[in-house]
Amino acid sequence: MTRLLRAALLVAAIITIPATHATAQDTLQQAVRIGLRYDPNTKPGVLVLRVPGVNGDSLRAILQRDFDNGDRINVIAGDEAGFPDAPSAGKNSNYPLYAKLGAVALVQATPTASGLHIAVHDVAQQKVARVRDFSLPSAPNSRDWRMSLHNVSDELEAWITGERGIASTRIAYIQGVRNGRLYVIDSDGAFPTPVGDDAGVMSPGWHPKGTHLVYSVVGSRGCCQIFVYDLSGGGARRLEAVGGGLNSTPVFAPDGAVIVYTHGEESGTDLFATTVFERGPARRITVGRGSDNTSPTFSPDGRRLAFTSGRLGHPEIYISDADGTNPQPLTYSVGDQNYRANPDWSPDGRLVAFQSQQTDGSFQLNTISLRDRSVKQLTSDGSNEDASWAPDSRHIIFSSTRTGSKQLFVIDSESGRWRQLTRNGGVRLPAWSPPLTR
């Protein structure tokens, strides 16, 4: 009964979201009638007006790129020189010009002493729809300044499309195919930054508030110990509770207090859980009876887990309750080989991304729906691995050999559009952060 009710609410929510889009699209339809070139069925057209001031051009470029990376807004570039700087209402209104260019909204950013004043214009209504002052750190183009500006982009995307953007996020990853180091990079590819001094790092995972990273380290005596890194300056701390043997693929539970990880000694590897910030015992989750059980990922409500298990004799994605009970296979014969691994549960709970192996040994990324088990293949070029969802449950970061050595790429799981994030090869095991500003 409760489940039915929840399902009904979910359906209602799904219906509501496209309804917002439909309103925007109605406006767009008019623009299309006057012959402008863009797809009205997907994205509202938004024009970012020229930004005055010393850093105006860089500021405008960042906002535009963030909108473009979000794949929910059609950024109208237009003729840069031809635009009046700001629309004026009334008899000599410029709004019809913007409408002609396909814009349903204008973003007008004006630098202030403490940051930015933002006005979003509704082109059809020919008026300012919303204003707000945002503060920015004082050092332009610094790491913090850019992240604050990404937060402005995400907020504006929410105003315009109803969905918050993913610009104010980062991606943790391993630089170096062997003996790699932990790095964090901004979602737009800026500031690849090393985290800590450990070599041999694998499998980074984010705290749900973005404050800590958890990862494993392969040492000279094999795999691995688990460490928690405090990004606010506390450094790395080894988790004593996990003990000896193999300890790998840690992930935070959505409550941020517990991690689940793989522990193995002599009889296969199983998932275990322990508390991170207070001392507590390690408790066993899966009962694999000598098989390999690894790479856990939580459902967003923290009640269920998906993981890779070799209990049928080959790697397959399984799903179970968070305490390990009721394990069932989730994936089936996707790909040419009996090899499916590395699940990542989407933040909206609807899909699990995973990789399946092909005859030539390469991996391709897929998503499987938890509602009807329908599978969608996302990649086909090169070998594509290590999927991690963005907070929008739409974009996925992954490693790929499609341009040669392993690099990180972002794919829009809805349109298939992708972009390359890193340029320095030998990169793997990415993990997308939660929203980092709010």
Added chain:
Amino acid sequence: MHRASRALSFSVVALVAVGACKKKPEVAPAPVEASAPAPTPAPAPPPAQPECDAACMEARNSAARTEAIRAATAALTTTIYFDYDRSDITDDARAKLDAKVPVLTQNTGVRIRIAGHTDSRGADEYNLALGQRRAAAAKRYLTDRGIDGGRIEIVSFGEERPTCTDESEGCWSRNRRDEFEITGGQITAVQTSSR
């Protein structure tokens, strides 16, 4: 010139004679080969053991022991290999593990570490677990044959420490392996009689 060469062959004969008694195979063969192009084929000393006194016997036994210890160490540290995504002990691996059993049985002070490795093809994280399973499989094989499990440590490196990095079956097959390292104790007891 002629005299020098004769002098050389004489000294070689002397060396070989000494070698036959002391039985130091590492030293003896090298000069013999060096003398091979000598025009006069030196009358080789009879290979049959001449009179070997107690000191000679001791030296001979000592050399045999050294060789046996070397062979036992090699048997104990010989790498074994696996099929793709498998941790089953193959026939080839079984023979190599069988050769380790007497070494461990006779040298109870010796401790070893078995490190499981994989090729580069599977998922990196799953391969850590697979390497662990391969190391555990070899350990189980040895403990099933009476070796105390407390003497055997197992670790996994997954695909993180390859011996080669080409993307070919030739290289992959060399990376799907268990390596054996002596971590404590010394091999002192060896079977010399059977050799």
